Amino acid sequence: MKHKLWGGRFTKRTDPLVERFTSSIGVDHRLARYDVIGSIAHAKMLGRCRIIPSAESRRMVRGLERLLAAMRQGRWKVNPSAEDIHTQVQQGLERLIGPVARKLQTARSRNDQVSLDLRLYCRDAVADLSREIRALQHALVQLASRYRSVVIPGYTHLQRAQPILLAHHLLAYVEMLERDSRRLADAKARINVLPLGAGALAGTSLPIDRRYVARLLGFPAVADNSMDAVSDRDFALELIGVLAGLGIHLSRFAEDAILWTSEEFGLLALDDAFATGSSLMPQKKNPDVLELIRGQAGVIIGHLTGFLTVMKGLPMSYNRDLQWDKRFVFESVDASRQALAVLAGLLRRVRVRTERAEALVASDALCATDLAEHLVGRGMAFRDAHEVVGRAVALAQRQGKSLRQLGLPALRRLSSRFDAGALKVLDPRRSVARKRSLGSTNPAQVARALARWRARLR
Numbered sequence: 001m002k003h004k005l006w007g008g009r010f011t012k013r014t015d016p017l018v019e020r021f022t023s024s025i026g027v028d029h030r031l032a033r034y035d036v037i038g039s040i041a042h043a044k045m046l047g048r049c050r051i052i053p054s055a056e057s058r059r060m061v062r063g064l065e066r067l068l069a070a071m072r073q074g075r076w077k078v079n080p081s082a083e084d085i086h087t088q089v090q091q092g093l094e095r096l097i098g099p100v101a102r103k104l105q106t107a108r109s110r111n112d113q114v115s116l117d118l119r120l121y122c123r124d125a126v127a128d129l130s131r132e133i134r135a136l137q138h139a140l141v142q143l144a145s146r147y148r149s150v151v152i153p154g155y156t157h158l159q160r161a162q163p164i165l166l167a168h169h170l171l172a173y174v175e176m177l178e179r180d181s182r183r184l185a186d187a188k189a190r191i192n193v194l195p196l197g198a199g200a201l202a203g204t205s206l207p208i209d210r211r212y213v214a215r216l217l218g219f220p221a222v223a224d225n226s227m228d229a230v231s232d233r234d235f236a237l238e239l240i241g242v243l244a245g246l247g248i249h250l251s252r253f254a255e256d257a258i259l260w261t262s263e264e265f266g267l268l269a270l271d272d273a274f275a276t277g278s279s280l281m282p283q284k285k286n287p288d289v290l291e292l293i294r295g296q297a298g299v300i301i302g303h304l305t306g307f308l309t310v311m312k313g314l315p316m317s318y319n320r321d322l323q324w325d326k327r328f329v330f331e332s333v334d335a336s337r338q339a340l341a342v343l344a345g346l347l348r349r350v351r352v353r354t355e356r357a358e359a360l361v362a363s364d365a366l367c368a369t370d371l372a373e374h375l376v377g378r379g380m381a382f383r384d385a386h387e388v389v390g391r392a393v394a395l396a397q398r399q400g401k402s403l404r405q406l407g408l409p410a411l412r413r414l415s416s417r418f419d420a421g422a423l424k425v426l427d428p429r430r431s432v433a434r435k436r437s438l439g440s441t442n443p444a445q446v447a448r449a450l451a452r453w454r455a456r457l458r
């Protein structure tokens with residue numbers, strides 16, 4: 001039992017089945033750096049508070065820094081037979097500096113330690129994810145700028161609704177990503193609370209200085225209740241919650257883009273480097289990347305649901321169930337980071353088929369609302385205008401004509417308020433240009449939004 005952090009009261013070897021079942025090194029080795037960083041702060045505090053001689057504290061810090069350097073240089077190897085990362089770091093330190101390393105666990109339990117490690121990991125993950133969200137926003141803004149004058153049909157209920165600028169559609173996703181980014185920043189406030197010093201659950205009789213450790217590790221706050229400190233995983237749940245929201249946004253974008261790559265829409269041409277083929281049908285060029293992103297949202301939602309379910313019945317305070325937390329967190333963060341990166345890459349190389357966009361907006365029924373608003377401008381109540389234009393649309397359909405082909409005389413038979421300007425509004429480019437409300441698809445407003453985003457993302 002010598003290799004364990006807790007062997008003293010046991011008289012039998014742990015059953016190998018139990019060893020394997022309880023081990024977490026296969027997952028929590030990813031916390032290695034953070035375990036050492038937290039241990040350095042803890043060792044410094046032990047010396048400063050005279051809980052151990054300062055020479056021993058310095059020796060521990062030097063040893064831990066060597067471990068950290070080895071990790072940074074890729075010279076550190078996971079020991080699969082260690083119970084968990086905390087055990088392996090402790091053993092690694094003992095090998096470097098001898099038995100004095102055994103003082104590192106003074107006034108510390110793995111319960112407060114693992115929460116600290118995970119918080120440090122989450123803090124870095126938030127920084128990485130925020131950067132990658134910005135990069136994706138940037139790619140969307142670039143694409144929108146490149147095709148700033150392209151008009152496409154806008155849809156509700158997946159039925160053609162009104163003409164919009166493609167750039168306006170793309171900027172909607174930039175806004176969605178901005179909310180994800182702000183939610184990440186908010187989540188950081190809950191991540192950045194120091195659990196260390198809670199001990200196993202009750203605190204410690206030794207004269208530790210938690211505020212000093214918090215300062216060293218850049219935590220603005222210290223957990224106020226030691227029992228909450230070791231049993232709380234809200235910060236991690238919140239992070240995965242944010243990632244589930246982000247996943248939904250990426251999935252919805254992927255769905256739009258998948259539709260647009262189909263021949264029926266034909267709006268997008270994926271670069272060959274970002275598409276895949278079929279093993280059977282030689283002609284196929286498939287949007288697998290986008291489909292995997294769409295599916296991944298389901299995986300992350302599953303992690304959130306799984307994690308919530310693990311948490312829901314736990315009695316106070318630490319319970320080993322909590323060990324499952326890391327899998328949910330790591331896999332959600334990895335999935336999100338991959339999706340953000342590959343989507344940004346795909347967008348940088350995608351081509352919009354502008355000739356197809358022209359064809360898609362050619363039908364002037366898309367401008368029926370503009371025609372109704374034309375009548376409103378000439379004093380008609382909108383309900384009546386809606387009715388009149390509805391009848392015009394039905395008439396055109398019966399005669400197999402466009403609204404424009406009906407001609408002014410036919411329109412005037414439906415309402416004398418139609419005047420010479422009526423046919424002119426039946427134009428997709430004019431339709432977007434006529435929009436004037438704040439936040440609309442009006443080209444001048446979209447250009448201003450693009451400029452604003454470009455400045456913000458620089």
Ligand code: ARG
Nearest residue numbers: 024084110111114320322323
């Ligand atoms: N591997 C454990 C976890 O991830 C570390 C804490 C273990 N604590 C304990 N009392 N067994 O949660």
